[in-house]
Amino acid sequence: MxxxxxxxxxxxxxxxxxxxxxxxxxxxxxxxxxxxxxxxxxxxxxxxxxxxxxxxxxxxxxxxxxxxxxxxxxxCSPESPNGRRSICYDLEALESRKKHKPENNAIDMAADMGIELLTEEQYRELQTLGNFDTKTSSWVQTPLNIRKLGGAIFCDRRYDTVFVYHNGADSYYAARGFRGSLRV
Structure with a gap:
């Protein structure tokens, strides 16, 4: 333990x-x-x-x-956690990259930490408590039907509105990480 x-x-x-x-x-x-x-x-x-x-x-x-x-x-960091950025969505996406692989992926990092990625619903709930990800974005749990087709979803807040977007699960950006949840 x-x-x-x-x-x-x-x-x-x-x-x-x-x-x-x-x-x-x-x-x-x-x-x-x-x-x-x-x-x-x-x-x-x-x-x-x-x-x-x-x-x-x-x-x-x-x-x-x-x-x-x-x-x-x-x-609840104002922006996507700095120590969890520049990562793709999951191991399958990481292994599918031929060049310029990121160091890690959101799903495995969360599991290693003992936490779960926020769902889209949880992300929207978080946004009722303040303004988060106004300059960054965060991967969220992706429905299986989207993931099976190679995609993943992420969210951010722009123009005082929460947006949900899609990207290839193998993509990664310096300003995209993930937010987690933990029940104690």
């Missing part, structure tokens, strides 16, 4: 608490003490949150699922 040291956990909790308190509009009605207790009981989730943080995602609580009693974290 991937775990952080005590010092790393304490440092991460301080960062997450400060972000939580600074952005109450993202999670009104929720108490930090309850989130912290849940995090401390799930060290593997803390490791994933640290991965989100270390790659520039600025994870924050965006909701609480009362049915499962899980807190929901999304990457």
């Amino acid at each position: 991937k775990e952080l040291s005590l010092e790393q956990r304490e440092d991460l909790l301080k960062v997450l608490q400060a972000r939580f308190e600074k952005n109450m509009n993202r999670h009104s009605g929720l108490e930090w003490a309850n989130v912290e207790a849940k995090l401390e009981a799930n060290p593997e989730k803390m490791w994933s949150l640290n991965e989100m943080e270390s790659t520039g995602g600025e994870p924050d609580v965006v909701g609480h699922d009362k049915r499962t009693d899980e807190y929901i974290f999304y990457d």
Whole structure:
């Protein structure tokens, strides 16, 4: 199991608490003490949150699922996380490139981090909490029928509107990364 040291956990909790308190509009009605207790009981989730943080995602609580009693974290960095850009959509796309292959792909990076790419619905939900990806874009989970035809979808915010676009899954750009979600 991937775990952080005590010092790393304490440092991460301080960062997450400060972000939580600074952005109450993202999670009104929720108490930090309850989130912290849940995090401390799930060290593997803390490791994933640290991965989100270390790659520039600025994870924050965006909701609480009362049915499962899980807190929901999304990457809330203003732009697509800097440490997760210039990547294609998935391994199949990466392997299909003959020249100028990117170093990684969104699906495998997310899996390695223990998180999931946002869905289009989650991405739109995130955009109700602020203005994200006004200069960058983010891969989102792509429906199988689109992926089977070689495509993948990504989203951004321009002109105060959330746009959903398509591209070849093997494409990659310096300003395109991915945003993740984690349930704790």
